[in-house]
Amino acid sequence: xxxxxxxxxxxxxxxxxxxxxxxxxxxxxxxxxxxxxxxxxxxxxxxxxxxxxxxxxxxxxxxxxxxxxxxxxxxxxxxxxxxxxxxxxxxxxxxxxxxxxxxxxxxxxxxxxxxxxxxxxxxxxxxxxxxxxxxxxxxxxxxxxxxxxxxxxxxxxxxxxxxxxxxxxxxxxxxxxxxxxxxxxxxxxxxxxxxxxxxxxxxxxxxxxxxxxxxxxxxxxxxxxxxxxxxxxxxxxxxxxxxxxxxxxxxxxxxxxxxxxxxxxxxxxxxxxxxxxxxxxxxxxxxxxxxxxxxxxxxxxxxxxxxxxxxxxxxxxxxxxxxxxxxxxxxxxxxxxxxxxxxxxxxxxxxxxxxxxxxxxxxxxxxxxxxxxxxxxxxxxxxxxxxxxxxxxxxxxxxxxxxxxxxxxxxxxxxxxxxxxxxxxxxxxxxxxxxxxxxxxxxxxxxxxxxxxxxxxxxxxxxxxxxxxxxxxxxxxxxxxxxxxxxxxxxxxxxxxxxxxxxxxxxxxxxxxxxxxxxxxxxxxxxxxxxxxxxxxxxxxxxxxxxxxxxxxxxxxxxxxxxxxxxxxxxxxxxxxxxxxxxxxxxxxxxxxxxxxxxxxxxxxxxxxxxxxxxxxxxxxxxxxxxxxxxxxxxxxxxxxxxxxxxxxxxxxxxxxxxxxxxxxxxxx
Amino acid sequence: xxxxxxxxxxxxxxxxxxxxxxxxxxxxxxxxxxxxxxxxxxxxxxxxxxxxxxxxxxxxxxxxxxxxxxxxxxxxxxxxxxxxxxxxxxxxxxxxxxxxxxxxxxxxxxxxxxxxxxxxxxxxxxxxxxxxxxxxxxxxxxxxxxxxxxxxxxxxxxxxxxxxxxxxxxxxxxxxxxxxxxxxxxxxxxxxxxxxxxxxxxxxxxxxxxxxxxxxxxxxxx
Ligand code: SF4
Ligand code: FES
Ligand code: FES
Numbered sequence: 062x063x064x065x066x067x068x069x070x071x072x073x074x075x076x077x078x079x080x081x082x083x084x085x086x087x088x089x090x091x092x093x094x095x096x097x098x099x100x101x102x103x104x105x106x107x108x109x110x111x112x113x114x115x116x117x118x119x120x121x122x123x124x125x126x127x128x129x130x131x132x133x134x135x136x137x138x139x140x141x142x143x144x145x146x147x148x149x150x151x152x153x154x155x156x157x158x159x160x161x162x163x164x165x166x167x168x169x170x171x172x173x174x175x176x177x178x179x180x181x182x183x184x185x186x187x188x189x190x191x192x193x194x195x196x197x198x199x200x201x202x203x204x205x206x207x208x209x210x211x212x213x214x215x216x217x218x219x220x221x222x223x224x225x226x227x228x229x230x231x232x233x234x235x236x237x238x239x240x241x242x243x244x245x246x247x248x249x250x251x252x253x254x255x256x257x258x259x260x261x262x263x264x265x266x267x268x269x270x271x272x273x274x275x276x277x278x279x280x281x282x283x284x285x286x287x288x289x290x291x292x293x294x295x296x297x298x299x300x301x302x303x304x305x306x307x308x309x310x311x312x313x314x315x316x317x318x319x320x321x322x323x324x325x326x327x328x329x330x331x332x333x334x335x336x337x338x339x340x341x342x343x344x345x346x347x348x349x350x351x352x353x354x355x356x357x358x359x360x361x362x363x364x365x366x367x368x369x370x371x372x373x374x375x376x377x378x379x380x381x382x383x384x385x386x387x388x389x390x391x392x393x394x395x396x397x398x399x400x401x402x403x404x405x406x407x408x409x410x411x412x413x414x415x416x417x418x419x420x421x422x423x424x425x426x427x428x429x430x431x432x433x434x435x436x437x438x439x440x441x442x443x444x445x446x447x448x449x450x451x452x453x454x455x456x457x458x459x460x461x462x463x464x465x466x467x468x469x470x471x472x473x474x475x476x477x478x479x480x481x482x483x484x485x486x487x488x489x490x491x492x493x494x495x496x497x498x499x500x501x502x503x504x505x506x507x508x509x510x511x512x513x514x515x516x517x518x519x520x521x522x523x524x525x526x527x528x529x530x531x532x533x534x535x536x537x538x539x540x541x542x543x544x545x546x547x548x549x550x551x552x553x554x555x556x557x558x559x560x561x562x563x564x565x566x567x568x569x570x571x572x573x574x575x576x577x578x579x580x581x582x583x584x585x586x587x588x589x590x591x592x593x594x595x596x597x598x599x600x601x602x603x604x605x606x607x608x609x610x611x612x613x614x615x616x617x618x619x620x621x622x623x624x625x626x627x628x629x630x631x632x633x634x635x636x637x638x639x640x641x642x643x644x645x646x647x648x649x650x651x652x653x654x655x656x657x658x659x660x661x662x663x664x665x666x667x668x669x670x671x672x673x674x675x676x677x678x679x680x681x682x683x684x685x686x687x688x689x690x691x692x693x694x695x696x697x698x699x700x701x702x703x704x705x706x707x708x709x710x711x712x713x714x715x716x717x718x719x720x721x722x723x724x725x726x727x728x729x730x
Numbered sequence: 731x732x733x734x735x736x737x738x739x740x741x742x743x744x745x746x747x748x749x750x751x752x753x754x755x756x757x758x759x760x761x762x763x764x765x766x767x768x769x770x771x772x773x774x775x776x777x778x779x780x781x782x783x784x785x786x787x788x789x790x791x792x793x794x795x796x797x798x799x800x801x802x803x804x805x806x807x808x809x810x811x812x813x814x815x816x817x818x819x820x821x822x823x824x825x826x827x828x829x830x831x832x833x834x835x836x837x838x839x840x841x842x843x844x845x846x847x848x849x850x851x852x853x854x855x856x857x858x859x860x861x862x863x864x865x866x867x868x869x870x871x872x873x874x875x876x877x878x879x880x881x882x883x884x885x886x887x888x889x890x891x892x893x894x895x896x897x898x899x900x901x902x903x904x905x906x907x908x909x910x911x912x913x914x915x916x917x918x919x920x921x922x923x924x925x926x927x928x929x930x931x932x933x934x935x936x937x938x939x940x941x942x943x944x945x946x947x948x949x950x951x952x
Contacts, residue, residue, distance in 0.1 A: 225811075225812030225814055225815060226812070226814055227814065228814035228815060228817065228818045229818060230734075230817060230818060230821045230822075231734050231735075231821050231822070232821075232822045235734065240814065241812075241813050241814040241817060242739055242799075
């Protein structure tokens with residue numbers, strides 16, 4: 062560990078640290094544009110200049126200089142000050158002074174750093190350079206005259222996303238950032254370059270000219286578009302969520318979010334259920350809460366009552382529903398809308414046990430029935446990191462575009478029992494072997510075979526658990542912890558012939574078998590579930606209520622309420638509480654805090670943010686065999702997987718433009 | 731600086747070049763270039779491959795050759811690398827022509843030493859023959875480009891035409907070279923100064939004379 066002095070202060074820095082990192086450890090701020098912790102070092106903006114002895118008698122780029130024993134670093138000398146001013150002046154030579162009409166204004170590195178480290182005024186009197194705008198798809202708006210050529214966007218798409226599509230053409234003063242032939246950036250993480258761009262060259266197209274950062278209220282939330290549980294920040298103004306941005310959480314989403322997490326939020330204000338509706342003479346008509354409650358009470362469900370949870374509900378809502386049913390004498394709760402019935406007696410067997418951080422260190426990965434790019438784009442990023450470190454990846458299932466070398470072993474699940482020799486060897490030799498089972502595998506009943514695989518290849522050992530199930534519903538793990546699973550899945554509920562069925566935002570299920578039941582939809586969007594319902598009780602989306610979510614790793618996280626639900630819509634738990642009164646039963650809570658306390662009493666793990674402990678993996682029973690072909694993955698369209706996204710104009714546009722449904726949309730117009 | 735943007739991606743361009751493939755001899759040379767690099771580093775051969783592709787295009791069109799987008803895509807495919815990375819290389823280096831050129835690509839150096847030694851006259855000469863910067867002349871023979879220093883300052887002014895340099899030029903000498911080329915002859919390359927062989931001093935030795943026979947330490951004279 063080398064010792065260096067920064068501005069006279071001696072500190073010890075980790076091996077391999079750069080001078081810039083050393084300065085940061087010493088508490089000094091080093092201005093920078095091109096350097097980014099999660100990208101490779103480019104060293105091309107020169108903003109991070111410091112004085113280093115021993116070395117040439119000139120300022121040096123600290124981001125690209127290794128810290129070595131005995132270095133004397135100065136960040137406060139006259140030389141450093143003038144060097145920074147000089148670099149800043151050069152950067153601003155060709156940068157337009159259009160801050161008043163630039164969306165980056167107020168959160169722009171160039172703005173901030175020129176105030177802090179630049180000269181007061183310019184001395185440049187020549188013409189400025191101008192660069193034509195480049196089309197990069199429906200999400201990224203470009204104003205390329207503002208680009209300072211830091212190449213962060215290029216490095217992100219190459220290194221993190223693994224989709225080489227942004228490049229720097231020409232050279233010198235003519236250098237321009239573009240995609241090949243200005244094609245749309247086409248991957249699930251493309252919009253992260255907007256956050257990375259230190260200036261206003263790449264900004265958000267849907268959010269263009271919508272708001273200024275200082276007018277927005279910032280709320281810490283959790284993304285519910287998949288089961289990764291990305292940490293996000295919702296920026297809202299008044300009653301509207303204006304945008305979603307990633308928060309840094311190294312254990313979960315690092316610093317990125319998927320395009321869906323970022324851009325589905327405009328769907329929060331479209332197709333909303335803001336009134337109570339009841340089906341009268343076959344048609345859904347506005348009604349009052351009272352009428353609706355009376356109708357439900359009139360159905361006299363007794364204990365013939367069931368609740369089915371959707372993919373995006375929080376634990377509190379599920380618990381409140383469960384409590385209501387329990388008070389009625391029913392335990393008919395289920396969350397797996399598509400009828401899956403895998404065994405949930407041991408949650409460790411349906412959990413992502415390696416954790417996202419852990420899967421990065423795996424050295425052999427078997428993916429069974431998961432289109433990871435679409436089901437959990439950020440887990441795909443982790444696997445790409447593992448591959449860069451030398452991991453080998455095999456996939457059972459139909460082909461998809463991996464962003465790393467992977468070998469497809471066909472779509473017949475039986476291959477798990479008779480793996481080719483080189484695959485067997487890869488797993489036998491691996492120190493940290495792992496398996497990832499996706500929804501398509503679970504639907505085929507391959508869970509047992511996966512556990513058998515885990516056993517025969519020693520996936521669980523000291524300090525390593527390589528058995529993983531990858532869900533893609535934000536509500537799934539929370540639901541399973543709360544017991545939202547029947548032995549036979551949805552089939553059991555159908556068989557019980559409930560008289561009243563509550564659908565908690567369940568939009569992916571088939572309501573046909575419940576034709577005779579009174580279907581009550583408690584949710585926020587007028588989507589499939591609402592269309593099938595007899596009574597609609599408008600509820601709150603994830604942005605409009607506090608709630609606990611558990612991601613596919615079993616990580617308990619808490620989201621806060623950003624805005625109020627529109628119109629008559631209420632937070633879900635209050636609706637369920639009122640229903641208890643209507644049905645004349647006692648649920649034992651009158652406030653959100655009481656509800657939460659009751660929930661934590663029942664499932665203590667939900668009270669603690671962080672990974673829930675599920676105990677040891679069950680034995681696989683080596684006889685368990687998987688059979689059958691995986692014909693397709695459950696997600697048909699990455700951009701339209703949930704009711705919020707389906708309501709979002711941006712997601713619809715992405716779907717039609719990027720996934721080639723373009724002609725269809727045109728024909729429909 | 732010359733416009734380096736690629737020729738527009740039109741249906742005609744796709745039609746003409748979409749089926750581009752290395753012929754046997756170029757394929758052999760390309761594979762040889764690739765074999766120079768270790769397994770997994772084939773991308774390193776991108777520059778020789780672009781050059782070979784440009785030469786083959788040149789042969790097919792009887793020009794110096796250039797790089798249509800489909801050909802760039804072919805090279806990317808050949809090396810299994812993202813096409814944007816190949817386009818970055820192609821647009822960076824001036825040896826790659828991004829637009830069609832004539833049979834002879836006349837690159838006149840306009841940097842200071844050449845300029846002081848009369849490159850303006852050379853541009854005049856070219857202009858008189860109907861050449862225009864960045865354009866192919868009507869007869870398809872010439873393309874004129876102004877370039878920066880080519881490293882021949884000792885024999886300035888100079889012009890590079892396809893693979894050869896012509897140095898110590900005057901307008902008349904350049905005319906003679908161009909006439910010969912137009913007739914299909916191969917003029918003498920290198921210096922055009924009678925009696926001069928390469929870039930040795932034009933008259934008597936004027937710099938470092940003490941060094942002719944033995945090493946000499948000049949430092950004490952400074
Ligand atoms: S577009 Fe933004 S991120 Fe990309 S090189 Fe330019 S300034 Fe950097
Ligand atoms: S941050 Fe060091 S050169 Fe850009
Ligand atoms: S200046 Fe013309 S060759 Fe150097």
